Amino acid sequence: HRHQKLLLYWHSIDFFHYFFRSDIYYKASHLSRVEIHQHNSVHIKNPILEITMSLQTISRRLLSRSTATLVSKKSKPLVTTMATRSYLSHSQLPEEHKMIYDMCRSFADNELSPNAGEWDKKHEFPTDAVTKLAELGMMGINVSSDFGGSEMDALSYAIAMEEISRGCASVGVIMSAHNSLYLYPIDTWGTDAQKEQFVEPYATCAHGDGLKVGCFGLSEPGNGSDAGAASTTATLDGDEWVLNGTKAWITNAHEASAAVVFATTDKDLKHKGISAFIVPMDAEGFSLGAKEDKLGIRASSTANLIMDQVRIPKDYLLGEQGQGFKIAMQTLDGGRIGVAGQALGIASASIDVAAKYALEREAFGKPIAQLQSIQNKLSAMAVARDSARLLTWRAAMLKDNKERFVREAAMAKLAASEAATMCAHQAIQVLGGMGYVSDMPAERHYRDARITEIYEGTSEIQHLVIAGDLFKEYKQAS
Amino acid sequence: IFQKMKILVGVKRVVDYAVRVRVANNTIDLSNIKMSLNPFCEIAVEQAVRMKESKMASEVIAVNIGPAKGGTETLRTALAMGCDRGIHITTEQRTDFLEVQPRTVSQIFKSLVDEEEPSLVLLGKQGIDSDCGQVGPMLAGLLNWPQVTFAASLEQGDDGDSTLKLDRETDSGTEQLQVQLPSVVTCDLRLNEPRYATLPNIMKAKKKKVDVRDISTFGDAGVDLEPHLQVLEITEPPSRQAGIVVQDVDELVSKLKDEAKVI
Numbered sequence: 001h002r003h004q005k006l007l008l009y010w011h012s013i014d015f016f017h018y019f020f021r022s023d024i025y026y027k028a029s030h031l032s033r034v035e036i037h038q039h040n041s042v043h044i045k046n047p048i049l050e051i052t053m054s055l056q057t058i059s060r061r062l063l064s065r066s067t068a069t070l071v072s073k074k075s076k077p078l079v080t081t082m083a084t085r086s087y088l089s090h091s092q093l094p095e096e097h098k099m100i101y102d103m104c105r106s107f108a109d110n111e112l113s114p115n116a117g118e119w120d121k122k123h124e125f126p127t128d129a130v131t132k133l134a135e136l137g138m139m140g141i142n143v144s145s146d147f148g149g150s151e152m153d154a155l156s157y158a159i160a161m162e163e164i165s166r167g168c169a170s171v172g173v174i175m176s177a178h179n180s181l182y183l184y185p186i187d188t189w190g191t192d193a194q195k196e197q198f199v200e201p202y203a204t205c206a207h208g209d210g211l212k213v214g215c216f217g218l219s220e221p222g223n224g225s226d227a228g229a230a231s232t233t234a235t236l237d238g239d240e241w242v243l244n245g246t247k248a249w250i251t252n253a254h255e256a257s258a259a260v261v262f263a264t265t266d267k268d269l270k271h272k273g274i275s276a277f278i279v280p281m282d283a284e285g286f287s288l289g290a291k292e293d294k295l296g297i298r299a300s301s302t303a304n305l306i307m308d309q310v311r312i313p314k315d316y317l318l319g320e321q322g323q324g325f326k327i328a329m330q331t332l333d334g335g336r337i338g339v340a341g342q343a344l345g346i347a348s349a350s351i352d353v354a355a356k357y358a359l360e361r362e363a364f365g366k367p368i369a370q371l372q373s374i375q376n377k378l379s380a381m382a383v384a385r386d387s388a389r390l391l392t393w394r395a396a397m398l399k400d401n402k403e404r405f406v407r408e409a410a411m412a413k414l415a416a417s418e419a420a421t422m423c424a425h426q427a428i429q430v431l432g433g434m435g436y437v438s439d440m441p442a443e444r445h446y447r448d449a450r451i452t453e454i455y456e457g458t459s460e461i462q463h464l465v466i467a468g469d470l471f472k473e474y475k476q477a478s
Numbered sequence: 479i480f481q482k483m484k485i486l487v488g489v490k491r492v493v494d495y496a497v498r499v500r501v502a503n504n505t506i507d508l509s510n511i512k513m514s515l516n517p518f519c520e521i522a523v524e525q526a527v528r529m530k531e532s533k534m535a536s537e538v539i540a541v542n543i544g545p546a547k548g549g550t551e552t553l554r555t556a557l558a559m560g561c562d563r564g565i566h567i568t569t570e571q572r573t574d575f576l577e578v579q580p581r582t583v584s585q586i587f588k589s590l591v592d593e594e595e596p597s598l599v600l601l602g603k604q605g606i607d608s609d610c611g612q613v614g615p616m617l618a619g620l621l622n623w624p625q626v627t628f629a630a631s632l633e634q635g636d637d638g639d640s641t642l643k644l645d646r647e648t649d650s651g652t653e654q655l656q657v658q659l660p661s662v663v664t665c666d667l668r669l670n671e672p673r674y675a676t677l678p679n680i681m682k683a684k685k686k687k688v689d690v691r692d693i694s695t696f697g698d699a700g701v702d703l704e705p706h707l708q709v710l711e712i713t714e715p716p717s718r719q720a721g722i723v724v725q726d727v728d729e730l731v732s733k734l735k736d737e738a739k740v741i
Contacts, residue, residue: 095554099680102514102555107674137677150677 088390097156104160107136108167113441116168119299120444123291125255126299130174131211138164139213140203141179143187147195148204154334154396158341162389165345166352169448170299172342174213177251177300178202180335182214185260185327186278189319198258198278215256217247217279217305218328224249225461227262227328228271232307234263239314241277246289247305249455253288254301257281260331261305262324274324278316285310296447333406334399335456336413340392343416343452347385350420350427350445354378357431357440368430377426384419391415407469414462417452424449483535483659484596485526487561488587490516491544491552491573492607501714505576506607513548515555518602522665524672525632526600527560534634535598540564541590543583543693544573550688557683558675564686565590569693575608577705578693584616585701586693591621596660598642603628603664614664624657628666 090101111129119126133139141157143149152160157179165172186198202212223229232245243263250259259279266273279286289304319327355378358369368374392412398405424446428435435442453459493499494512501507515523526538540556542549546568553564567586571577591599604611611627618625628647635641635656646653647666657663675683697703724730734741 095551096680096684098551099554099558099675099683100677103675103680135676136674141677145678151681152677156677 093155093159097159100152100156101159101163103136104138104163105166107133108163112164112167112171116170116299117438117441117444119168119170120296121298121438123293123298125174125301126168126171127211127255129168129171130213133164133171133175134204134211137204138175139178139211140183140199143183143199143203147187147200149183149187149199150203154337154399155393158337158392158396161338161341162344162348162392165342166349167345168299169342169346169349169445170297172345173251173297173339173451174255174300176335176338176342177216178213180338181216181251181331182256182258182260184334185216185276185318185331188330189276189323189327190278191315193315194278194318202258211255212258213252213256215250215252215259215305216331217250217259217261219247219249221246221248221304225458228274228325230262230264230274232261232263233267234265234275234277236265236314237311240311241314241317243277243279243307243310243312245307247307248289249292249302250305251300251302251455253303253305254291259305260318261307262328265321269322271325272322274328275321276318276324276327277312278318279307279310279312281305283310283312294451296444296449296451332456333409336409336462337392337396337399339452339456340388340395340409340412340416343413343420343449344385344389344392346420346445346449346452347381347388347416347423350423350442350449351378351381351385353440353442353445354381354423354427354430357434361432374430377430381419381423381426384415384422388412388416388419407466410457410462410465410469413452413457414459414466417449417459420445420449420452483529483598484537484539484594485529485535486587486591486594486596486599487519487522487526487538487540487556488583488599488601488613489519489523489540489542489552489556490602490605491542491548492516492605493574495606501712504709504712506574506712508572508574513552515552516602516605516607518604518606518665518667519556520559520602520672521667521669522600522602523556523559523561524670525665527673528670529598529632530560530562534639537562539594539596541567541587543567543569543578543586545570550690553688554683555675557686557688558680559673560679562686564688566688566690567693567696568690571693574605575610575707576709578703579705579707580608580610580612580616581706582701582703583613584620586696587613587617588620589696589699589701591617597640598659599623599662601662601664603666611664614662618662621660621662623660623662625662625664626655626657627664629663630666630668632663632669 090098093101111132115126115129118124130139137150138160140149141152141160142154143151145151161172161176164175183199183203186194190199198214202214218227220231222231232243232247235242243261245263247261257280259281261277261279262274263277264273265275285308287306287308289306292302294302355369358374358378359367361368364371391408395405395408395412398408424442427442428446431440431442434440437443457465491513493506493508494514495517497512499506499511523540526535529535530538538561540553540561540563542553542564544552544566549566549568553566557564569578587599599617601614601617603614614627615625626644626646629644630647630652631645633643635643637656640659641656642659642661642663643654643656644663646655647668693703724733731741
C-alpha cells in the first residue's frame with residue numbers, strides 16, 4: 001500500500017542520529033528528506049557505516065496520514081536514485097581515488113609541508129612545487145585528455161585538494177583557482193580553438209616554456225558578492241572587443257598569463273548583459289596592481305587586474321554574449337567544491353598538529369591528551385572536519401553524476417570553511433603559547449583558514465544560495 | 479638482448495613504514511593497519527621503469543603475493559608507476575614471514591621465471607616487515623643465476639648489452655660488479671628515488687592487465703606452501719632509556735671504554 005512505500009530505512013548511526021531522529025518526522029507534513037539506505041554492493045559486516053544519499057520529496061498528503069509507519073529499520077527505500085556510491089571513509093573509495101589520495105598525501109608530506117612555512121614567511125610563489133604538481137597532472141585535473149588533462153572526476157579533485165592543502169594552503173588555492181576557475185569555464189564553454197590555445201598549454205607542463213597558470217577575474221573594487229553589478233565594460237569595435245575596468249582580489253594575478261574576465265556589454269540588461277572573455281595578460285593596456293599583503297595564503301599572489309583599452313580578438317568571447325553571469329555562477333559552483341577541499345585540508349592539518357602535540361605535551365603530570373578539555377576540543381574538531389568532508393564528497397559525487405549540486409556545493413563550502421576556522425582556532429588553543437609562534441604551523445593554519453569563509457562566495461552568500469534552493473523546493477511541492 | 483628484455487619485479491605489500499606496530503598475543507596485530515608498497519620494492523619498480531624508459535628493457539611485469547583486495551592495490555601502485563602488467567598470486571595467509579615464508583616465495587618466483595623468461599629479476603633488498611633479505615639469494619640459487627644484492631647503482635655493462643654494471647653496498651664499503659644476464663638483482667636505498675604516480679598514469683593503471691591466480695595452483699604444481707620456520711616469540715624492542723650527561727671528555731671516554739665497551 002502507499003504508506004508502506006513511504007517506509008524509510010536507516011541505521012541508527014550515532015553520528016547521523018543527531019540529524020535523523022524519527023520524532024522529527026512523526027506526523028510531519030511536507031518534507032524533503034535525506035534517505036539513508038544500505039548500498040548493496042559494499043559488503044561490510046557492520047552496516048552502520050554505510051550511507052547513500054538520495055533526496056526525496058514526499059508529498060504533504062501522504063505524510064499527514066502516516067503515523068508510526070515512518071519508522072522501520074528493514075523497510076525498502078522508495079526510490080534509489082542518485083549517487084549509488086557509498087564512501088564513508090578513504091578505505092571505501094574506489095581504487096583510483098585511493099591512489100590519488102596516497103599520492104597527494106605523500107607529495108604534500110615530502111614536498112609541501114617542509115617548505116610551507118618558508119614560502120609563507122617570504123610571500124614566495126612556490127614555482128618548483130607547482131611545476132611538479134603540473135607534471136603530475138594536477139594542474140589540469142578535470143580537463144579531458146584530448147587537451148592534455150588528467151580527466152579525473154570531481155571526487156578525485158576534492159580529495160586531491162584536501163591532501164595538497166594539508167601540506168600548503170597556498171599551493172591549494174593556486175591549484176584550485178587554476179583548475180576550477182580558469183580551466184573549467186574554458187573547457188566547458190570554449191570552442192576547440194580556444195581550448196587548444198588556452199586550455200591545453202595550461203593543463204600540462206609539457207611545453208617547454210615552463211609553468212602556465214591562469215586566473216579568474218570576476219570581483220571588482222566596487223562589487224564582490226554583488227557579481228551582477230559588474231562595471232568593467234566590453235565594447236565591440238570592428239572585430240575586436242575593447243575592455244576597460246579593474247578586477248580586484250585576483251588569485252594568481254602575478255603568475256598567470258591568461259585570465260577569464262567578466263565584463264558587461266550592456267549595462268541596461270544588468271546581470272544578463274555580462275559576458276565572459278578570455279584575455280591574454282600580455283595584451284597592450286593590461287597591467288597588474290601591487291600584490292596584496294594578506295593575512296594568510298601568502299605564497300599565492302593576489303592583485304588587481306587593470307584593463308585600459310585592452311583589445312582582444314572577437315573570438316575570445318567565451319560562450320555567448322550575455323551568458324557571462326551564468327558561466328560565472330556555474331563555475332563558482334564547481335569552485336566551491338575545490339575551496340571546500342582546501343578548507344578541509346587546513347582543518348586536517350590543524351587537527352594533525354593539535355593531536356600530535358596533545359600526545360606529547362605534559363601538564364598536571366600527564367599528556368594533555370588525557371585531559372577532558374583537550375579531548376572535547378579534538379573531538380569537536382574531528383566531527384566538524386569529517387562532516388564537512390562528507391558534505392564535500394556528496395557535492396562532488398552529485399556533480400560527477402551530472403545532477404544538480406548547487407545547494408550541496410554551497411553547503412560543503414560553508415561547512416568546510418567554518419570547520420577550518422574552528423579547527424585552526426582550537427589548534428592554537430591546544431598548543432597554548434606554542435600555537436602563537438611561527439615555530440609551529442598552527443598560527444599559519446589560523447591565518448590561512450580565515451579566507452576560506454570569504455572567497456568564492458562569502459558564508460553569507462552561501463546561506464542565501466542554500467536557502468534559495470531550499471525554498472524553491474518547498475514552493476514546488478505546494 | 480636489451481631490446482627484448484623482460485624484467486620481473488617483486489612488489490610486496492607490507493605494513494606502512496610510518497606505522498608503529500603493536501605486538502599482541504605473540505603476534506603483530508595487522509587489523510586496521512595501513513599497508514603499503516614495500517619501500518625497497520618501490521625502488522625496484524622505479525629502476526625497472528627507468529630501464530624501460532631508457533630502452534634497456536621492453537616489458538616490466540610486477541608480481542605480488544598477497545590478499546585478494548590488498549594485493550591488487552599494491553599492484554596498481556606499481557602499474558601506475560609504469561609497469562606494463564601484473565601477476566597477483568592471491569593468498570589469505572600472512573605474507574609477513576609468519577605464514578608465507580621466503581622459501582615459498584622463491585619457489586613461486588622460480589615458477590614464474592620459468593613461465594615468463596625474463597632476463598632480469600629486480601627485487602627489493604628486503605621486506606620491511608620480515609627484514610629477511612632471503613628471496614633474492616634463494617631465487618638466484620634455485621635458478622642458478624648470478625645475483626647482485628644491495629645494488630646502489632645500475633647501468634649497462636661494458637661488455638655489450640647482455641651485461642650490467644652495478645655498485646653493491648656492503649658494511650665494509652662499495653663494490654663494483656659486472657654481471658652477465660640473466661641475473662637477480664636486489665635493490666638498496668640509494669639506487670634511485672621513486673617517482674610519484676602521475677594522475678594520467680593512475681588512470682592508465684586501471685586498464686592494465688592483472689593476471690590473478692590462487693596460490694594453491696602453485697601448490698598443486700609442486701611448490702611447498704607450508705612454513706618451515708616457526709616463530710616462537712615476538713617481543714617489542716626495549717624502550718629507549720634516558721641518556722646521561724657527562725661532565726667532560728675524559729668521563730665520556732672512560733664510560734665508552736668501561737661501560738659501553740665500544741672502544
